[in-house]
Amino acid sequence: MENISFKAFVTKELEANKFERSIETRQINDLSVGDVLIEVFFSALNYKDALSARGHKGISKNYPHTPGIDASGIVAESNSPDFKIGQEVLVTGYDLGMNTDGGFAEYIRVPASWVVPLPENMSLREAMIWGTSGFTAAISINELQRHDVSPDKGSILVTGATGGVSTLAIGMLKKAGYTVVASTGKSDQKEMLIKLGADEVIDRADVDDHSERPLLRGRWAGVLDSIGGSTLSSVIRSTQLHGAVCCFGNVAGDALATSVYPFLLRGITLIGIDSAEKEMDYRLNIWKRISEEWKFDNINDYVKEVDLEGLNNEIDIMLEGGQVGKVIVNLKK
Numbered sequence: 001m002e003n004i005s006f007k008a009f010v011t012k013e014l015e016a017n018k019f020e021r022s023i024e025t026r027q028i029n030d031l032s033v034g035d036v037l038i039e040v041f042f043s044a045l046n047y048k049d050a051l052s053a054r055g056h057k058g059i060s061k062n063y064p065h066t067p068g069i070d071a072s073g074i075v076a077e078s079n080s081p082d083f084k085i086g087q088e089v090l091v092t093g094y095d096l097g098m099n100t101d102g103g104f105a106e107y108i109r110v111p112a113s114w115v116v117p118l119p120e121n122m123s124l125r126e127a128m129i130w131g132t133s134g135f136t137a138a139i140s141i142n143e144l145q146r147h148d149v150s151p152d153k154g155s156i157l158v159t160g161a162t163g164g165v166s167t168l169a170i171g172m173l174k175k176a177g178y179t180v181v182a183s184t185g186k187s188d189q190k191e192m193l194i195k196l197g198a199d200e201v202i203d204r205a206d207v208d209d210h211s212e213r214p215l216l217r218g219r220w221a222g223v224l225d226s227i228g229g230s231t232l233s234s235v236i237r238s239t240q241l242h243g244a245v246c247c248f249g250n251v252a253g254d255a256l257a258t259s260v261y262p263f264l265l266r267g268i269t270l271i272g273i274d275s276a277e278k279e280m281d282y283r284l285n286i287w288k289r290i291s292e293e294w295k296f297d298n299i300n301d302y303v304k305e306v307d308l309e310g311l312n313n314e315i316d317i318m319l320e321g322g323q324v325g326k327v328i329v330n331l332k333k
């Protein structure tokens with residue numbers, strides 16, 4: 001393919017630890033190496049992207065850099081027999097947007113082993129509404145089910161309820177038949193969370209316990225936790241007999257203080273959720289379950305769509321913990 005120019009969101013390091021974000025013109029030939037060139041139609045904003053865009057070197061080592069761990073689009077060039085020009089595909093995770101040029105651009109180039117054919121019953125736009133967030137929420141529900149946490153066992157707590165992953169998780173858990181308790185720091189979003197599918201909304205302070213008691217009242221059959229730190233420690237201690245806690249996020253800290261008692265006396269399971277490196281068979285099954293079982297109808301009420309220029313502001317809101325629902329990026333706007 002000729003070396004055409006395209007638009008990309010770029011974070012540059014001006015001097016040590018001073019970063020600037022702008023929209024720049026890039027060349028196809030400068031993209032990361034890979035078997036499949038994809039014309040990106042949609043991307044999505046995730047917490048990891050916000051950190052990468054801010055210059056977090058634990059996520060993206062080298063700048064200038066284009067973040068964006070999610071992308072959906074059409075194959076523009078392929079050196080793989082598995083993908084044909086014109087085919088609709090999506091990519092989430094692996095190294096996309098970390099140290100590989102990411103989805104906040106009109107083109108990406110990636111290894112064929114990262115590419116997922118667009119699931120049936122799903123548009124390119126919908127694929128990015130779910131994106132890494134929906135995929136992470138879906139892995140968590142899949143894991144709860146694998147650990148026998150069925151809807152009859154009790155309530156599922158979702159922390160950081162208004163966040164990208166948690167919003168999708170609430171709707172999907174409801175669709176899967178669970179009773180859902182949403183914990184949030186945004187009291188003005190209670191009505192939105194109930195409409196989304198939460199059976200009860202509680203304040204995040206009601207979940208956090210700063211005592212050193214090894215066990216608290218068993219309240220949850222299962223937990224989906226995006227917060228980490230003292231919240232994760234608290235929910236482990238308040239999960240009921242044989243329940244399970246899915247740990248997928250660390251917005252409020254990466255330390256974990258716990259004792260062995262929730263594991264020894266209640267037999268609870270702590271499940272680590274990694275969406276980035278999930279093997280392809282598992283990945284394809286999760287996308288199938290999203291598209292056939294768990295996607296819910298009023299999802300568009302929780303989506304904010306921006307173009308590349310509109311991203312900067314959304315990144316700042318996310319870094320301040322102020323996002324509600326899901327932000328997607330339309331590269332064709």
Ligand SMILES: NC(=O)c1ccc[n+]([C@@H]2O[C@H](COP(=O)([O-])OP(=O)(O)OC[C@H]3O[C@@H](n4cnc5c(N)ncnc54)[C@H](OP(=O)(O)O)[C@@H]3O)[C@@H](O)[C@H]2O)c1
Pocket residue numbers: 045046047048132133136159160161162163164165166183184185186204226227247248249250251252273274275276318320321322323324
């Ligand atoms: N393991 C994986 O594969 C995977 C995949 C995707 C995301 N993640 C991680 O999951 C987490 C959430 O991602 P996201 O994209 O959903 O982010 P997000 O949209 O920014 O949501 C995070 C939510 O957490 C709550 N929150 C923010 N700051 C907080 C604080 N200081 N203390 C307590 N609660 C706080 C807020 O919800 P409320 O105001 O409603 O409480 C916020 O909306 C991140 O840590 C991200 O890196 C992991």
